[in-house]
Amino acid sequence: MLISARKLYNQLQDQLSDTLKKHYSTREIDTVLRWLLEHTLSLTQTDILVDKETALLDVQQKQLHHYVERLNQEEPIQYVLGECEFYGRTFAVNPQVLIPRPETEELVQLIVQQHSKAENLKILDIGTGSGCIAITLDKELPQSTVWALDNSPDALAITRQNAHRLQSSVEFVEMDILANTPNIEQLEMIVSNPPYVLQSERMNMRQNVLKYEPQTALFVEDTNPLLFYRRISELCTQQLTRVKWVYLEIHEKFAPEIKALLTQGGFVAVRTVKDMQGKDRFIVASR
Incomplete structure (x- = not known):
């Protein structure tokens, strides 16, 4: 199905707001959500800002749901995605x-x-x-x-x-x-x-x-x-x-x-x- 990047961002924010607010600042929450969308759908921050319309496949929707469940268990986003940026490079963690x-x-x-x-x-x-x-x-x-x-x-x-x-x-x-x-x-x-x-x-x-x-x-x-x-x-x-x-x-x-x-x-x-x-x-x- 087709969905706007901003709408998808807002949906994720609603699903994770209570959990993320316990551990992250507003700025950090924004970073977490952007990482999710970039990792799953290759949506950039610019795509979200311009509200780009994107195709959300069933497999991607299931993956996002799985990530949301893990984040709601308070698991750090880096472990959820299995990677972390360090000095301009991506490291597995x-x-x-x-x-x-x-x-x-x-x-x-x-x-x-x-x-x-x-x-x-x-x-x-x-x-x-x-x-x-x-x-x-x-x-x-x-x-x-x-x-x-x-x-x-x-x-x-x-x-x-x-x-x-x-x-x-x-x-x-x-x-x-x-x-x-x-x-x-x-x-x-x-x-x-x-x-x-x-x-x-x-x-x-x-x-x-x-x-x-x-x-x-x-x-x-x-x-x-x-x-x-x-x-x-x-x-x-x-x-x-x-x-x-x-x-x-x-x-x-x-x-x-x-x-x-x-x-x-x-x-x-x-x-x-x-x-x-x-x-x-x-x-x-x-x-």
Whole structure:
């Protein structure tokens, strides 16, 4: 049947309004609905604005109904569609990996800006998840070699899928970094967005995050909030002594403690970088 893009948009909005308002702002709801229509019917934002008439096939109508049901169960739109945009590329995602965040794009941008002319740089991404950091660095810094490390075989399966679809030559390491040391000769850079949300902060988080995203990739115990940062500092001090640069996404509350760890680990230039929201979100260290 034929239907106008605006009418279809409004129908979806009515079907999802109660659920989406619990978790999204008006602007975010608009984005969710546009993603649905673009993914299902290839309708762009312009098509909606000009109220383009489009053919809605039975199979597409059923698919939209299925997506609406999942969204009404508070499942994030990225998992519903099975993909997420990151740094201008489309990455496959599922509940085995975190949904890439805009702040992490900022971390990647920092690295790309500072190392765009580097050659033969060896980079390790610890806790790679979907591979968004590792694969993006591999594509943006083509003269570098990048390793993607995770302790979850399910997460690495998604990383491999993304590397294949994006034609990335990133290399894979399945390892528990807390118990083992990666064997990468002359490694020069470590980048990581490790678990850093405190268990006590659960009550302040959206339910759709708590219900669907992998908890082990999000949370650390309140009694040991620097677990992964301490381990990275230890590795740089004891085994991976050739590492010259460390780039970390952090909990703003612990910026001073993380800076102190890296300073004790031999990094002479350690600084905090704020994200677009003005929060202390990244640590950049060099030696």
